[in-house]
Every structure is written in C-alpha cells, then in structure tokens.
Amino acid sequence: MQQKVPFLSGTATRKGVLMNTVNHSRFYARLLKSIHQADLCLLGKTQGIKDIQGFVPCCRYISISADGPLYVLLGLFLLYLEHYDIVKLVVVAFIIERVIYFSTKNICRRDRPADCIEGFCCTVVPQDKFSFPSGHTSAAFLIAGTLGVWYPWALPVLYGWALWVALSRVVLGVHFPSDTVAGAALGASVAALVL
Secondary structure, three states: OOOEOOOOOOOOEHHHHHHHHHHHHHHHHHHHHHHHHHHHHHHHHHHHHHHOOOHHHHHHHHHHOOOHHHHHHHHHHHHHOOOHHHHHHHHHHHHHHHHHHHHHHHHHOOEOHHHHOOOOOOOOOOOOOEOOOOHHHHHHHHHHHHHHHHOHHHHHHHHHHHHHHHHHHHHOOOOOHHHHHHHHHHHHHHHHHHO
16 A cells, blocks of 8 residues: 655655656756766866966956955945945845855855866865855856946946856866856846845
C-alpha cells in the first residue's frame, strides 16, 4: 500500500514524488553542466582580449570603481548635497542586496575560475573565496538602478559603467560570466524592489 504525501494532490504518492524529485535533480544537473560549459567557452573568449594593450589596467580601474569604499564616498557626497531621500533608499537597497548576496554566495559556494580550471590565473586577488554571484556587479547594477531614478539623464552612463564592471570581473579572471549575469540580475532586482 502506497502512503499519500501531505500537502500534495490526493493522487500523489511517495514513490511518485521521489521519481519526480529524481527527474528534477537530473534536469538541474544537466542545466548546471550546460551553464558551466557555456561559462568556460565565454571565459576563454574574454581571456583573449587581455592581449589588447592597456585593456587589463583599464579593467582593474573599472573594477576598483565598484569597491565598497567608493560607495561610502558617493553617499557622503550625496549627503553633502542634502539628497537625504536618495541616501536612505540606497542604504536600504544595499542592506537587502548584501544579505541576499552573502547568503547566496555561502549557499552556492561556487569556486572561482582559478580554483577549478587547471593553469588558469587571476589578474587580481579576489576579496573572498567564492564566485557566485558577483558582488561588484550586483552593487554596480544596484547603484545604476537606484541613482538612475533621480538622475535619468545619467542612466546610459550608469548602466554602461555597470556593464563594464561586469565585463572587467570576467576579464580579470575572478568570475565566470554567469556569476556576473546573476549579480546584474540581483542588483537590478533589488533596485526595482525598493523603488
């Protein structure tokens, strides 16, 4: 006799749920493998542009522009301009984004490219051990989304900068492309949530 599983339709059984779970697990395993293969391909292509003279130093500066201390300076500048509503909104957005970011990073625990690809070297030293999602990219898209509401004339510049941050993190070898896509989605989603 098969036992019914609570909270499911009346005809669901434990055996049926187990088979469904196994099928989902296989699907997700194939999906993750496909994403990883695409990541490796795209990562290889981005590493080829490192040879362009001056490109890597440019990527380093773009990446540094998305570091935390510069956001503090931006906040202080906005306070100086007496844009208190913007500062409050951005602080709330950052708190939400950082909680989701740290939780996701510590749950997924995806290794960085240099830790899982033999012979691969990062151009910069990452700030933490895990790769998914990209915190620099997430923060950049959060800033672009929130500040763009108050300064719509700056939207192309803000989102252009955020895209460069995402690309720089891949070129510098500290993230897979899907890490930056997830970071962009997280930052933009939190910005939309708080607006």
